[in-house]
Structures are given as C-alpha cells and as structure tokens.
Amino acid sequence: MIMPGLVNAHTHLELSGLGGRIAQFDSFADWLRQLVQLRRGLNPADLREAVTRGIELSLRAGTTLVGDISASGPSWECLRQSPVRKVVFEEVVGLSEGAAAAQTERLRRLLGT
Secondary structure (H helix, E strand, O other): OOOOOEEEEEEOHHHHHHOOOOOOOOOHHHHHHHHHHHHHOOOHHHHHHHHHHHHHHHHHOOEEEEEEEEOOOHHHHHHHOOOOEEEEEEOOOOOOHHHHHHHHHHHHHHHOO
C-alpha cells in the first residue's frame, strides 16, 4: 500500500522518556502532578535524548509531520536536524505573577526579542 505520511499535530517529544514511569493515579490532576514532578527532574541532556527518541519513534510509526508542544526548548534544536516536517509550539505557563514574568522573559530570550 502506498499512503502519505501520518500527521501528529499534538506531540510532547520531550516527554518521550517518561513512558511507564508514572505510578497509578486516581485522577487527571494526580496524573498531571506526577508528570510535572518527573519532568522537573530531567536535565537538558535528558530532554534532548527524549526528543530525539520521540522523533525516531514517530518516523518508525509512519509519522512524517509533527506539531510539538515544547516547554523547555530542546525540540527546536533536535527537530531542525531531523527529516520530519515540523512545527514547534512553545508552551508558556505561568500560574502566578512571578512565574508568568519568568516565562515571558524566557520566551523573549528564545525568540531573540
């Protein structure tokens, strides 16, 4: 069969290394708390490795275009060097005034503005 490549419009490639690491959970909020805690324990090298692994898994599954939601920035670098077609959406979440200001500054640095 010949078919076009698949599209995954909502990926979190930097979380590719967390498979099987979340314990049992009772609610979405519980799952999300565990995910955020695990994510905070990842260093930049872990994140780059996870993104690279996620790209490899995507391509192996026939996905040739991804829309990646990135919370820390490694997707830009890794996807730039990848044959997969891509769009990166930088996730910016700041629930407190201080966190919002810090995220805004991080985004400005990333965009060079």
